[in-house]
Amino acid sequence: MKTGRIEAFSDGVLAIVITIMVLELKVPHGGDLHALRPMVPLFLSYVLSFVYVGIYWNNHHHLFHATKEIGGGVMWANLVLLFSLSLIPVATAWVGDNPRAPWPAALYGVLLLLCGLAWWVLERSIIAYEGARSDLARAVGRRLKEKLSPLGYVVGIALAFVRPWLALLVYAGVALAWIVPDRRIELALRAR
DSSP, X not given: OOSHHHHHHHHXXXXXXXXXXXXXXXXXXXXXXXXXXXXXXXXXXXXXXXXXXXXHHHHHHXXXXXXXXXXXXXXXXXXXXXXXXXXXXXXXXXXXXXXXOHHHHHHHHHHHHHHXXXXXXXXXXXXXXXXXXXXXXXXXXXXXXXXXXHHHHHHHHHHHTTOHHHHHHHHHHHHHHHSSXXXXXXXXXXXX
């Protein structure tokens, strides 16, 4: 099967995820800037989650651009990724409503770790379907940020029980490492 349908479905799901997240931002009560103050934690958690969803959307586009055909296993792996990403609005709202509480920050990290694992499974499923000589197989590997990202999430989860804001800072640091799409896929496609 070609990839167009799975890409369109994934784009739709991610658009809904972002829409649900932004709907959590309520209109402030009051006409001065002080009315915005209670919204700051939720807004910051929204920004972080928006960045994460954007990173996954952007890299998903690159991933499927390098993928010629898919099978059922790839479709299921993609659904696992989308399931994980669909939980982000709940975690975002919980962290935003409870910025000093350890459990929301820790479970946000667990969710990010789950999303990363689901991404890895999707990537491996595509490579298993297309073979070791595929464009994607030649483009990806185990680089430093692939190894450090799960470690960053685990450190963040542990820090959540000490200082939740430090955990969120670690999660933001991991996001910064991925803000630029994976150039290896682009370079492999240009070399075709």
